[in-house]
Amino acid sequence: MLTIETAKRILHTLNETMAQNQDRLIEIDSAIGDGDLGLTMSKAFRTADEQMADADEDDPGMLFAKAGMAMAKAAPSTMGSLVATGFMKGGKAVKGTPDWDAADVATFFRAFADGIMERGKTRPGNKTIVDVLDPVATALEEAAGRGADPAGVAQAATEAAARGEEAARNMTSQHGKAAIYREQTVGKQDPGAVAGMLIIQGFFSVF
Amino acid sequence: MMKKFINKPEAFVDEMLEGILAAHPDQLRNVADDLRCIVRADAPRTGKVALATGGGSGHLPLFLGYVGQGMLDGCAVGGVFQSPSSEQALEVTKAIDGGKGVLYIYGNYGGDIINFDMAAEMAEMEDIRVETYVAGEDVASAPKGEEGKRRGVAGIFYVYKCAGAKAEEGADLDEVKRVAELAGANVRTMGVALSPVIVPEVGKPSFTIGDGEMEIGMGIHGEPGIRRGKLLTADEVVQEMMDQIMPDLPYEKGDEVSVLMNGLGATPKEELYVAYRKVAEILKGKGISVVKVYVGEFATSLEMTGFSISMLKLNDELKGLLMKGARTPFFEQAAL
Numbered sequence: 001m002l003t004i005e006t007a008k009r010i011l012h013t014l015n016e017t018m019a020q021n022q023d024r025l026i027e028i029d030s031a032i033g034d035g036d037l038g039l040t041m042s043k044a045f046r047t048a049d050e051q052m053a054d055a056d057e058d059d060p061g062m063l064f065a066k067a068g069m070a071m072a073k074a075a076p077s078t079m080g081s082l083v084a085t086g087f088m089k090g091g092k093a094v095k096g097t098p099d100w101d102a103a104d105v106a107t108f109f110r111a112f113a114d115g116i117m118e119r120g121k122t123r124p125g126n127k128t129i130v131d132v133l134d135p136v137a138t139a140l141e142e143a144a145g146r147g148a149d150p151a152g153v154a155q156a157a158t159e160a161a162a163r164g165e166e167a168a169r170n171m172t173s174q175h176g177k178a179a180i181y182r183e184q185t186v187g188k189q190d191p192g193a194v195a196g197m198l199i200i201q202g203f204f205s206v207f
Numbered sequence: 208m209m210k211k212f213i214n215k216p217e218a219f220v221d222e223m224l225e226g227i228l229a230a231h232p233d234q235l236r237n238v239a240d241d242l243r244c245i246v247r248a249d250a251p252r253t254g255k256v257a258l259a260t261g262g263g264s265g266h267l268p269l270f271l272g273y274v275g276q277g278m279l280d281g282c283a284v285g286g287v288f289q290s291p292s293s294e295q296a297l298e299v300t301k302a303i304d305g306g307k308g309v310l311y312i313y314g315n316y317g318g319d320i321i322n323f324d325m326a327a328e329m330a331e332m333e334d335i336r337v338e339t340y341v342a343g344e345d346v347a348s349a350p351k352g353e354e355g356k357r358r359g360v361a362g363i364f365y366v367y368k369c370a371g372a373k374a375e376e377g378a379d380l381d382e383v384k385r386v387a388e389l390a391g392a393n394v395r396t397m398g399v400a401l402s403p404v405i406v407p408e409v410g411k412p413s414f415t416i417g418d419g420e421m422e423i424g425m426g427i428h429g430e431p432g433i434r435r436g437k438l439l440t441a442d443e444v445v446q447e448m449m450d451q452i453m454p455d456l457p458y459e460k461g462d463e464v465s466v467l468m469n470g471l472g473a474t475p476k477e478e479l480y481v482a483y484r485k486v487a488e489i490l491k492g493k494g495i496s497v498v499k500v501y502v503g504e505f506a507t508s509l510e511m512t513g514f515s516i517s518m519l520k521l522n523d524e525l526k527g528l529l530m531k532g533a534r535t536p537f538f539e540q541a542a543l
Binding site: 065066069072073076078081082084085088119120121 | 292293294317318321322324325328329332
């Protein structure tokens with residue numbers, strides 16, 4: 001369901017998604033963080049799209065891994081590094097598979113989420129991007145297990161992302177500048193979780 | 208009020224680097240059109256394991272000051288007390304790899320770990336093998352049993368020295384890493400501070416220490432120590448620090464050690480020697496022999512007043528490596 005052409009289309013879509021949502025992310029991040037996440041994400045995904053569009057690469061996993069490297073260089077903030085890590089870890093986990101099936105997509109997002117947890121030293125429940133990515137990985141594994149078609153896989157992922165983002169609102173921030181506000185973050189959207197949801201929505205909108 | 212010899216606060220780090228490169232063009236150069244990517248002038252050294260480090264500015268001679276013959280091959284330089292970027296670490300890695308892989312040695316700080324891990328992962332995608340040793344030996348920063356949480360401070364000098372000497376002998380990456388781990392496992396440090404620091408771009412002290420007070424165990428960015436109290440005599444301060452350091456490894460009767468008396472930036476050497484006098488007395492009383500003593504500035508925190516004591520317990524291998532010659536802009540030693 002995912003070839004090199006699909007992967008390039010996904011990166012292009014993510015570039016558009018982050019550009020369209022830049023101001024929204026800035027606004028959400030300003031409420032509990034330092035307000036730069038909108039710029040970080042739009043810059044990271046714009047660079048990834050621009051550098052990978054004409055890349056001489058026929059392996060989707062390696063394309064995503066290289067996109068992660070491009071993001072790391074373009075947006076060296078904590079969240080930029082963590083999202084870049086997700087793409088690098090996810091891409092490497094599925095390296096060498098020219099046409100991904102649903103199980104490969106699940107493997108990609110499981111390694112994506114695990115990579116961010118490991119590097120960011122966090123786990124689900126701390127009001128972060130992981131609270132979106134971890135349930136998405138689980139939903140993808142279930143979808144692959146029941147033999148869902150690409151549309152069904154995409155639906156499962158985007159629904160899990162929306163539920164994860166919603167759940168994160170009621171959590172207390174433990175990381176970064178938001179951790180200073182602690183209890184005051186309860187009820188507010190987590191900028192990282194929203195960015196994660198946008199990544200999932202953009203990624204699966206091509207299916 | 209901030210009283211410093213600077214031009215513009217935001218230019219502090221880059222102008223410092225321009226000065227260092229101008230002073231030591233025979234030993235250092237920068238790569239990737241980035242002043243903050245510093246490597247040995249003769250990098251890459253073909254057939255030698257390369258050693259890279261990095262970390263925030265404000266700690267000279269750490270980190271870049273140990274780039275040179277017998278020690279490190281490259282250093283990624285961050286802003287004051289800030290991590291360098293993963294891209295800077297990667298550029299340094301690419302510039303120093305001589306075909307036998309690269310060992311990262313840096314202190315245990317969150318930002319540095321994220322960026323060096325990213326760089327290692329990117330280097331791997333470019334077929335450069337990277338291994339990492341994260342140094343952390345400040346006994347005041349986490350209790351015994353939680354050594355993995357300890358901050359890296361002046362004792363990293365010993366890790367650079369021993370691993371650098373091993374690499375110079377032509378050892379492979381696994382061997383050099385083993386020596387870094389061995390040196391790191393046998394070194395302990397503890398510091399004491401009397402005054403805070405002013406980060407140029409902040410312009411005011413980031414914390415305060417009252418008149419007549421000291422903080423035992425303070426970190427090199429002003430991280431809280433073990434206790435704050437009335438300033439004691441040099442002998443009493445040293446006794447308290449040694450009481451924490453000695454049982455931690457432990458250092459025992461019959462051991463051979465090297466001692467590093469490190470000024471934190473604004474403490475005169477006279478006071479370091481007054482303090483060492485007491486260290487020597489304590490070690491002699493315990494039946495521990497001292498092989499080599501270093502007194503000076505090895506890892507500072509801008510203009511912080513204070514000092515740290517580091518001790519490396521030696522075995523034959525570490526002793527032999529420690530005695531090897533080295534030549535860097537901030538550290539020179541003839542083979543002993």
